Amino acid sequence: MLSQTKPLAQAPPLDDPEAFQTALLNWFRNEGKSYPWRDTTDPYAIVVSELMLQQTQIATVLGRDYYGRWMLQFPDVATLAAASEDSVLKAWEGLGYYRRARNLQKLAQVVSTEHGGEFPDTLEGVLALPGVGPYTAGAVLSFAYNKPTPLVDGNVYRVFARLFDSHEVVDSTAGQKQMWAWAEALVSPKHARLYNSALMELGQTICRQKHAECEACPVRAFCQTRSPEALPKKTPRRKTVFQDEHVLFQVSNDQLLLTQEQGNRRQGLWKLPPRPEDQLEKLPLIYKAKYSITHHRVTLHVYESHELSVEDCEWQLLRDVQELAMPSPYRKAVDQLLQDRQAFQLKS
Ligand code: SF4
Numbered sequence: 001m002l003s004q005t006k007p008l009a010q011a012p013p014l015d016d017p018e019a020f021q022t023a024l025l026n027w028f029r030n031e032g033k034s035y036p037w038r039d040t041t042d043p044y045a046i047v048v049s050e051l052m053l054q055q056t057q058i059a060t061v062l063g064r065d066y067y068g069r070w071m072l073q074f075p076d077v078a079t080l081a082a083a084s085e086d087s088v089l090k091a092w093e094g095l096g097y098y099r100r101a102r103n104l105q106k107l108a109q110v111v112s113t114e115h116g117g118e119f120p121d122t123l124e125g126v127l128a129l130p131g132v133g134p135y136t137a138g139a140v141l142s143f144a145y146n147k148p149t150p151l152v153d154g155n156v157y158r159v160f161a162r163l164f165d166s167h168e169v170v171d172s173t174a175g176q177k178q179m180w181a182w183a184e185a186l187v188s189p190k191h192a193r194l195y196n197s198a199l200m201e202l203g204q205t206i207c208r209q210k211h212a213e214c215e216a217c218p219v220r221a222f223c224q225t226r227s228p229e230a231l232p233k234k235t236p237r238r239k240t241v242f243q244d245e246h247v248l249f250q251v252s253n254d255q256l257l258l259t260q261e262q263g264n265r266r267q268g269l270w271k272l273p274p275r276p277e278d279q280l281e282k283l284p285l286i287y288k289a290k291y292s293i294t295h296h297r298v299t300l301h302v303y304e305s306h307e308l309s310v311e312d313c314e315w316q317l318l319r320d321v322q323e324l325a326m327p328s329p330y331r332k333a334v335d336q337l338l339q340d341r342q343a344f345q346l347k348s
Pocket residue numbers: 159162163206207208212213214215217218219220223224225228
């Protein structure tokens with residue numbers, strides 16, 4: 001997809017690509033936002049930010065200082081490679097999609113063991129790292145090494161679809177091929193670092209999904225669409241699936257009964273154990289909350305239980321529960337229920 005020799009699906013319909021790059025770069029030099037990962041050329045710091053931002057908003061990553069705390073705890077590849085999986089998952093708690101944290105650690109281990117701790121600086125080398133696809137490879141090579149490597153994310157394909165008035169479905173194979181071809185043809189040969197950041201920021205701040213601020217747009221003179229809000233065309237979203245989870249809250253001798261997730265998505269994370277299917281006893285419902293994960297809308301029901309025997313569970317001391325990595329909906333439930341329990345004990 002990123003090969004420099006591959007023929008373009010279709011050259012970008014721009015008379016003067018250099019003038020387009022200059023307009024974009026000038027705007028970004030004056031208006032570009034400062035983020036911690038933009039003030040560094042350390043490929044490890046860049047890859048951390050890219051993986052964090054894959055499915056999480058910048059405001060969350062910065063607002064709750066996930067990035068800063070991660071970089072303090074795991075400042076380099078060697079530290080992350082040697083860390084325990086529990087500490088890695090705990091540091092990722094709240095960001096969701098925990099596979100990203102595991103991939104990041106695997107990547108650090110491969111860079112440590114197979115590259116002597118030095119990040120590769122070729123497309124083939126970076127793409128061979130665990131969890132790295134064309135987007136992350138483009139980010140590492142352009143942001144860390146200023147190599148003219150294209151990258152396409154949701155912001156970039158929105159800008160391109162509007163700029164070139166493309167009605168191709170952007171997440172189709174043909175649409176993706178087209179977007180990457182345009183990105184490859186247009187990336188600035190000398191200023192790839194700034195150019196790629198500028199293109200993404202244009203999509204984040206000016207050419208936004210619901211409202212394109214065309215009057216303020218630095219590349220308005222090059223833009224071919226008359227109806228920005230109708231673009232890009234995308235495959236319709238998957239239907240929402242509603243589901244329920246029924247779990248137990250069982251405390252005994254200052255210990256809480258927990259189970260460790262085996263499923264792929266949250267493997268290794270701790271959660272409240274499921275209510276046994278054959279549990280006929282009417283248990284009191286003590287907590288209920290809704291959360292979303294991809295296209296699923298889940299209602300979490302927590303029941304208080306005493307002395308129920310549940311398979312594949314472990315007792316964890318209450319004082320240690322904060323140290324265990326838990327999916328956010330479970331963390332909120334456990335914190336709330338433990339607080340309620342403490343308040344009740346103080347009163348009685
Ligand atoms: S002119 Fe409007 S639609 Fe075109 S790229 Fe700029 S903000 Fe987007």
